[in-house]
Amino acid sequence: MAEDTDFVALYDELGLDAECSMADFKRAYRRRVAQLHPDHPDNSSDISRLQRLNRLYAAAIDFQRTHGRLPGAVRVTPIGMPDDVSFASNDAPTHDFPSLSGSPSYWRYVLLVALLGLVLYGLSIQEPATTMSDAAEPTDAPKQDLQRPVPEKLLAIGMDGKQVRRIQGEPFNSHEQRWEYGPSWILFDCGKVVDWYSSPLHPLRVRSASPTDSAQAPSGTLRKC
Secondary structure, three states: OOHHHOHHHHHHHHOOOOOOOHHHHHHHHHHHHHHHOOOOOOOOOOHHHHHHHHHHHHHHHHHHHHHOOOOOOOOOOOOOOOOOOOOOHHHOOOOOOOOOOOOHHHHHHHHHHHHHHHHHHHHHHHHHHHHHHHHHOOOOOOOOOOOOOOOOOOOOOOOOHHHHHHHHOOOOEEEOOEEEEOOEEEEEEOOEEEEEEOEOOEOOOOOOOOHHHOOOOOOOOOOOO
16 A cells, blocks of 8 residues: 555544544644654654654545545435534535445335335226225115015916016006917906916017916806906
8 A cells, every 4th residue: 555545644644544524634644743843842752753644635535525424334325424524625525425326225115116106006906896896786785685485477377467567567468358469368257367378479478388288277168256
């Protein structure tokens, strides 16, 4: 190591280390210069040592101006300095901040941003699906009561006109005891269904085309009311 850049010797001379502040560094330098100066009263002056100290101090100041820190220091001099530190205009440090692209904190930041993006993307996918499922199932739709019997939806022998209307609807034409639904018809006796015919062209709500084809066949002749 060249004598003018032996900064370890400089810190030893000042009784400091490389992590000291600029205020402490300059204060220690002035104090040491006063001790080595020929005018010091205790005859501890050393001209050659003082000259070497001045050269090392000047080299350290040049390094600090270029890199924003003292030689050997690993921290970067902060932009906002403490109130007790003041620099002359020619001593103001220039901050040469290192690139963050290779530091662990940089990659932690990149990973955090990537994870946040994935979370937001997942939420953006789930919200429309939830909205569609809610829209498909109306909240005010009546729920079927499993305890209540299911209403009969097929015509049967013995039903009255109200039941027929509720199941089949209003007839197209009605002639006395015969209700017509197009080519299909329903026959009543004393207000009760006794027969029908379900045409494929307009089928009735029945299990078979005629009650004679099922167990609900009429007994025979019409009875008197």
